[in-house]
Amino acid sequence: MRSAAWRISFWASLAFTCGTILVFIFLDRFVANDIQRRSDAWLSGEVEVLGDVAAHTPHDALYSRVVGEVAELASREVPNRDTETPPASETAENDSVFFLQTDQNGSVKLWVGQGDGRPQLAAIKARQLAFIHPASIRIVGSSIPFRVASIALSDGSRVYLGLSERDELRVLRKLRVRFFLLWLSLVLMGSAIVFFTSRRMLLHVRQISEAASRIGQEDLKTRVPVPAANDEIAQLAHTLNHMLDRIESTVEQLHTITGSLAHDLRSPLTAIRGKLETSLAGMRDQKQLESLASAVEELDRLTNFLNTSLDVAEAKANALRLKPVAMDLDALLHTMYALYEPSLSEKGITAVLQSAGSLELVCDEGLIHRMVANLFDNELTHLKPQGRATFSLQRRGNTAHLTVQDDGAGFDEETLVHLFNGRVKGRKSHGHGLGLAFVHAVVRAHHGTVDATNAPGGGIHIEISLPLVPEVSATANPAPTA
Amino acid sequence: MRLLLVEDERDIQIFLEQALTEAGYQVDVAVDGRRAEELAALQPYDILIVDLGLPDQDGMTLITRLHQIGVDAPVLILSARRSVDDRVRGLEQGGDDYLTKPFALAELLARLRNLIKRNAPPGGENTRLRVQDLELDLLRREATRAGHVLQLTQQEFVLLEYLCRNAGRVVTRSMILDQVWGIRIQPDTNVVDVHIYRLRGKVDTAGLQPLIRTLRGVGYVLKDR
16 A cells, blocks of 8 residues: 555655745845845945045046045955955956046046956947946956946036945855755755654554454454554544444344344244254155145245345344355355256247356355245246256456346336335235345355346346455555546 | 353244254253353353353353353354444454354254364374265375275365265354365355255266255255264
8 A cells, every 4th residue: 555645745745845945035135135225335435535526626636546546445345255366465456446537428448447448448438338226237358247436526427336246146145055954954954854743644554454354254353453642543544443343243243133034933943943843854744745745845945045135134234154165155155056057948948058167266155056046046046948048157356257148028117217226126026025035145245246237138137246255455456646 | 961041032042952952962051141141050061052142141141151260172253244343353362253144943953063072182083084984084185985986076076075074963154164165255146055966976877876956045064874
């Protein structure tokens, strides 16, 4: 049997995974925004200061130097954390920050940073930046975007301050790696926990169902194990056990009733039969002998009816006690055929037996004998002369299929509906109408099925399926594949 | 043959005692378990008939106790329950037998004979059976009546053999079904009768004294004299 623990833990893990992914995406966005907000605040402040400096520094020969120095100083505030070029030497240029001043014509007036500032200017112009709020730009020849803030000066020139997003991206990347590892371990741990807990719980369920299925007809005393914890599973076990208590007492009651009924009826029947039989032995008068003999025969029929009724009642309550042994159904059919054939042909009925050969079956021999005899009896009593009855036996997989078909009048509608209920018989039929109810009861007790219909061309069609080995437990069933 | 009948139902007791006595048994009757133990302690019996439902104790308990005090005669158990429980089946394997109520007297007598025979030392098996002018050769599977070979099917031969082995004694339809066909059923129909009629048609031909007799309500008998 496949455990449902896999399915449960799969869906639980899937839900958990999706949930944590959402949480982490939200966290990631939050952190990224926060980092950007901080760097933007710095950029905005700094570009104002630089704009101020650029505006108030006199435009002389020293202008470039003064503004350049201030820009340099500002750029030093940003640590150059590029691992490949550690900021060991003061002279190393900080490539994460640039300062750009453009004149009225939009050409480079002053540049502080790596290179000559032309690609940066081109990128800025491409986006037509005229803003106070910082924005991201991509510079040709650099993989990392820059965050740029700008301010316009009164003389028509503009000051741009750019900050590489490299550090920001690195922090985010590290964060994402950590997030991912954390998420992975959470998911793995979560699914493992879900799997093992559900398996543990389902194991209890399984133990209960295994125990419950072992509790068959022979053994109603056993109870399912009750887990120590006082949870739903324990409750299920308790409920099952209560149910079993009730079933056991009901079945016991039925056995007592049928037992005492049998006893109360059988003793007088025995006495009557015995007396009749002893009188019969000394009888010489032919007329009296006839009536006594028919009394004995009636008595035997009554006994037979009593036995069959009790069997049907017990089988309906699933209380029929089976004594399973291995037997050959094919051989039995041949014996029955040999037994019934003379009677059938005497009546003008043609009986045909079709069997592919030996078919061994584990069943209650006595009950199966009587069941097959009932099928033959049914044909013998109901089929009109010149009729034809076919009995066929074949094996399909682990099931024996016994089919009875004839070309008689078939069942009437009313009979067909209540066929297996017992006490119902066709209007013109003889017997006590228990025959097919008994067949059904025996087949049911062996976990088989009976299907009785009228054949399209007229006549009855009874199909009996019997498992070769009656199932001992329901767990032998393969779990339905979803 | 001394027989101890343990049965509390007065009516059953009376007719059984009568029928068993007629069949040649010396019958002692006990109405309960205590009396049965007393009788069994007094003298040895060849065979016992014990009803399972006794007023003072369970029939099975009585049998166990009788075995304990050294009674080793075979027991025929009478039971009102048709589904025979495991303890009785255990006994059956131990050489005893059971019969469900109601039963045919003929079957009771046959089972008693079987139980006694089972306990007796095995004698030599005859290969020929002879009843009046009917002769069966069991090796060649051939039957002759007054010197003429009878054309019997295999099934008919087995049926005739069973009747011959029980010649002079009544056999019931269910005994025939059990012994000849090996099936334990109680048919409401005349299946066995048709076989007997056919056999009779071959055995009791015109001009010969009829051997196979039908006893209505009881069964059949092959006359041995």
